[in-house]
Amino acid sequence: MTLPVPTMQAPPVAVVGLGQLGGSLAAALVAAGRTVTGWDTDPAARDAAAARGVSIGRELSGVVVLATPIPALASALEGLAVADDATITDLGSVKAPVLAELGARFGGRFVGGHPMCGTERSGHAATDPELFRGARWAVCLEPGTELPRWLRVAEVALAVGAVVVPVTAAEHDAAVAAISHVPHLLAAALAAAAADAGPLALGLAAGSFASGTRVIGSDPAFVTAMVEGNAAPTAAALAAVRAQLDRPWPALVEAGHAVLTRPVERRTLRVPLDRAALLALGRAGGTVDRRLAAFVEASLPA
Template sequence: MTGVVPVPGDAPTSTAGPVLVIGTGLIGASVALALRERGTEVWLQDRDPEALSVAVERGAGLPRPAAGEPALVIVAVPPAAAPSVVIEVLRSTVNATVSDVVSTKARLQREIETSGLDASAIARFVPGHPMAGREVSGPAAARADLFADRVWALTPSAATDLTRTRQVAALVESLGAVPVITSPDEHDRAVALTSHTPQVVASTVAAGLADLGDTGVRLSGQGLRDVTRLAASDPGLWAEILASNAEPVAGALDSLIDRLAAVRDGLRAGEAGAAAVRTSLEAGVVGHRRVPGKHGAAPVTWAVVAVSVADRPGELGRLFADAGATGVNLEDVRIEHAQGRPTGLVELEVSPESASSLADGLRTTGWDVRF
């Protein structure tokens, strides 16, 4: 996100409890699990007793007690419910810092600031959005490491107390995430393109498979799995998210439709349109180079050493052990499963200067290496 800067380094380094987590879905329960792992007292609240029960059973915390005020509240409810919940928490607490995990910020911020709350209450609200998630939902899918090394946007307004922002930044850092500060509007424009549009694209591409016969689906490769992975996400939740960021998403889709139309028109023009198609594909290469690389650093082109691996217990572990014995650092790993055969192709990404050493080392231990 353009203009995003790290939270000041003098933010506290620990999070004092108790922390109240309202909403025990994937994100809320993951926040709670991560805090409990670090010894923070966590209270849980959810209007769904079954979700609350699962979160408690998983060790995410204890139900909110009848008395007592938390030091910090994380509101982890769907976008449509978030404003009323945040407002109620700010009205019912005296000194608690309040944050949220809603994936759009401008609309929520406007509703809080026009709610009639007094300035001291509004100053306690630090809007947030962890750039993490999974295509599965609910407390059973929660993970304590969900936020490790992920960006967590904070969008405090001019009305937000700086001390409160630092307190939330401390919580974010305690979860292993990287807090960054941006404005609500800039955040929403960015996620419209980087998060919300990919979800729409994944869902619409996957929707097209309904009209494809079984034989056609079997002709798919890893590219289809990569593009459609997000399509398994909760449609109800995503409908709310998109509605809460409607205009920025609509604008991003307008731009995408224009780019798709340029490719479509180029294809229909035959040879005369070949240059336009190539230009569109080249623009994609340029854009892909802007996607942050490992640990958020500049992207790097790795060499790929592909290894055929039998689909049986222990084989991946043996492969990684043999790769480690070569002394070559694995930068990334991808697995493509063969259709109709009990094997998979494991693509090991390494620095170009290390690829030959890795390939040779694995061959000497009997692996079928494609390099």
């Protein structure tokens, strides 16, 4: 059933945590003309955000974005005044544990999110207002999610140049285990194995080694929290990689090459504001690109 979604003025956005992701989001939203309040326990992060036009304050309303590390999400709002009608979302790289914690606390007001972007850098000095442009942003649509709130979160993502992938928390965690969490573990293993190979190997390391190990330059505490927070899907995805490595090498190389060189043609369509239709779009590799009244404009692999 398609639910009626009222038209409303874009609400203000409050960002809690002004490191790379949160600081970049706040700066991008200011550039897009949205009203943005920010907060961080670090005075330097607050000062840096204020210099980019973000209002600093403890009173949060509209769409409240939690951009803290996953272990800090549960306590991120302590000492802050959150409006009773605020929509709560997050930027965490694991969704099921966050849904269990914040969904129980906020009910249908909570909408999980995860922008698929970022670098191995961290902190407010890594802020980049263009960080989200062209990125895919997973926005969770659970059975209890209030669709108007889902749209408010989706519109925040669209406002900073991202495209939206409708997904459930469980589907998100299985997918990112394969394309994000296992790659972090593989990068760590590759770097450690190269170190064991000795100084000559590290001295000869060039582009392919740098590309294969880049992400493990991230904060180890962040990577550990991410993979341990998504342990079962990550273990399953890692087992699938091990199975691939057992294939004859020519077949493995050919299969991997085919994936990365496949045609990337897409077609545009309109999708109704309906939970089942939106999730079907995400499962098919589609993205929401624009809001159109009672529909969204989307794109799908051709």
